[in-house]
Amino acid sequence: MTKLIELEQDETIKVSSNVLKYLKPNVIYVPFNDAKALVNINEIVDIGTPLFKTSSLIITSPISGKTKSFKPISTINGQKYALEILNDFEERKRLEPIKKISLNNIKKEALEKLLYTQFNLDFKDKNILILNAIDDNIYANTSSFYLLLNYEGFLEILDKFFKIFTLDKIIICLKETSSENINKLMECLGMYPNIELRILPNLYLLGTNSILLKYLNIPMSNSLVLKTNTLYDIYNLIKRNRQKTDKLITISGNGLKNPSIIQVKIGSPLKNLITDLIELKDPDVEYIAGNLLSGKVIDINNFIVDEALDSILIMKKKSPTSEKACIHCGQCLNICPVNINPLLLSNAKYKNQVKDICLKCGLCSYICPAYINFNKYLEGEQNV
Ligand code: SF4
Ligand code: SF4
Numbered sequence: 227m228t229k230l231i232e233l234e235q236d237e238t239i240k241v242s243s244n245v246l247k248y249l250k251p252n253v254i255y256v257p258f259n260d261a262k263a264l265v266n267i268n269e270i271v272d273i274g275t276p277l278f279k280t281s282s283l284i285i286t287s288p289i290s291g292k293t294k295s296f297k298p299i300s301t302i303n304g305q306k307y308a309l310e311i312l313n314d315f316e317e318r319k320r321l322e323p324i325k326k327i328s329l330n331n332i333k334k335e336a337l338e339k340l341l342y343t344q345f346n347l348d349f350k351d352k353n354i355l356i357l358n359a360i361d362d363n364i365y366a367n368t369s370s371f372y373l374l375l376n377y378e379g380f381l382e383i384l385d386k387f388f389k390i391f392t393l394d395k396i397i398i399c400l401k402e403t404s405s406e407n408i409n410k411l412m413e414c415l416g417m418y419p420n421i422e423l424r425i426l427p428n429l430y431l432l433g434t435n436s437i438l439l440k441y442l443n444i445p446m447s448n449s450l451v452l453k454t455n456t457l458y459d460i461y462n463l464i465k466r467n468r469q470k471t472d473k474l475i476t477i478s479g480n481g482l483k484n485p486s487i488i489q490v491k492i493g494s495p496l497k498n499l500i501t502d503l504i505e506l507k508d509p510d511v512e513y514i515a516g517n518l519l520s521g522k523v524i525d526i527n528n529f530i531v532d533e534a535l536d537s538i539l540i541m542k543k544k545s546p547t548s549e550k551a552c553i554h555c556g557q558c559l560n561i562c563p564v565n566i567n568p569l570l571l572s573n574a575k576y577k578n579q580v581k582d583i584c585l586k587c588g589l590c591s592y593i594c595p596a597y598i599n600f601n602k603y604l605e606g607e608q609n610v
Contacts, residue, residue, distance in 0.1 A: 229561065229563060230432065230437070231430055232430065233592075236480055241365070241367045244486070245371070245474075245488070246487070247489050247490075248490040248491065249490070250491070251289075251498060252312070252313055252498070253311065253312055254288060254311050254530075255309065255495070255530045256277055256285060256287070256308055256493050257299065257301060257306040257493075258308065259306055261279060261280045262278060262279045263277070264277055267294065267295060268293060270290075271289075271292070271311060272287065272290045272318040273289060273320060274286050274319055274469045278309075282346075283343075286320075286470075287311060288469070288472070289491060289493075290314055290315075290319075291311045291312045291313045293310070294310040297310055299529070300525070300528050301532045302522070302524075302535045308493075311493075327464050329464060329465075332390070334391065337391075338350065344460075344463065347450065347452070347456070349387075349450060351447075351448065352391070353449075354444055354450070355387060355391075355450050356398075356442070356451045356452065357384065357396070358435060358451050359372070359404070360399055360433035360438070361433055361476075362430060362431055362432070362434060362517060362587075363518060365476070365485070365518060365539055366536060366537035366539075368455070368474050368536045368537055369433060370400065370401075370407050371474055371487045372457070373398075373400075374406055374410065377411060378414070379465055381411075381417075381418050383457065383465065384396050385421065388421070393420075396422065397421075397424050398424065399438060400423065400424070401426055401428050402425050411423050426441070430519075434585060434587075435453070455473065471491060471492060472492060473489075473490060473533065474489055474490075475535060476537040476538075477500070477503075477538045477539075478537065478538075479514075479539040481541050481542045482504050483506070483507055484505050488503065493531065495528075495531075496529040496530060496531055497527055497529070500538075511543060512541055512543050513526050513538055514540075514541060515529070516535075516537060517587075517588065518539055518541075519589065519592050520586050520588030521537075521539065550597060551596060552596055553596055555595060557595070558590040558591075558600070561589045562589065563585065563587065564583050566580045571604060581604070584604060586601075586604065588601060
């Protein structure tokens, strides 16, 4: 059984349940990397205009406006090239490229194909579906908010999936701290006898699909785990016949007055969003993209909210703790949920062997009394 721990938490950081909106940015950036461009500079585009094509999907425009340039931007996954589009705020919509879908009469094979091609979800030979609404980041509520804001539609879709794919079970997983969601679901689940609610303890990493399955003792071979952001995209496509144009992120931490969930247009510049919606407590803060334990300190200039970004933490700057010599206490080894020996990460051969197993969870650095930062060794430095 994987060892899991509850992280110490600053109880004064509370994310408001009042969702803020940032859906009309002046400009957005659409990263493309190796995709083939389908538009040129100075072209008028609508919401839904195909912009790029990869081997498996078409990337469409989240706004209507005019293409301005191709330029480098920063994302949670590093530097990328992106198409800059100036918003004309007309919200023109391109005719939806996907025919309206009715879950009442769609054939199993057609739905299977749609979910595979659009969302990379393979329902073949699966009999258990799990909705993972757990946030690993202690100060973020993005996953649970997708459920809270859309629970009626989500339950309807999950119930249809149960029938169409003749599943044995659907389980919604929530943390015990997610009380608003638990109350809402308790009120409605009587109407959905095929859907079960599992309330789990507040342990770090249960939001990671592979760890969640191990915890529930459910084999990977016959189960499919859906994250709530993916179900939100499926819900928009199938029930609302809408393109993917927005997402939720949490902006939280001890350096701002109003930790919030924000519904944001995909591709918005982070700095503009923070300037417009966030009140800092202190000018001396740092911005962390992702999880407190394993996220990256970023420069918000030129950084965009892309599909992979779920949370930004704004934290008061601490005086840096300097690394000391290892005291061989063994805690980093004991805490690693996938049994890696962090002390051996200085060995290039060992690091190569374990780099795909490592969850980049940051627990080894979190627990170390000598403040050794294993993240930087994982990213390339030698000598622990
Ligand atoms: S970051 Fe990697 S090595 Fe460190 S505890 Fe997590 S899984 Fe183990
Ligand atoms: S937790 Fe830190 S001090 Fe303890 S064995 Fe690991 S690296 Fe050394």
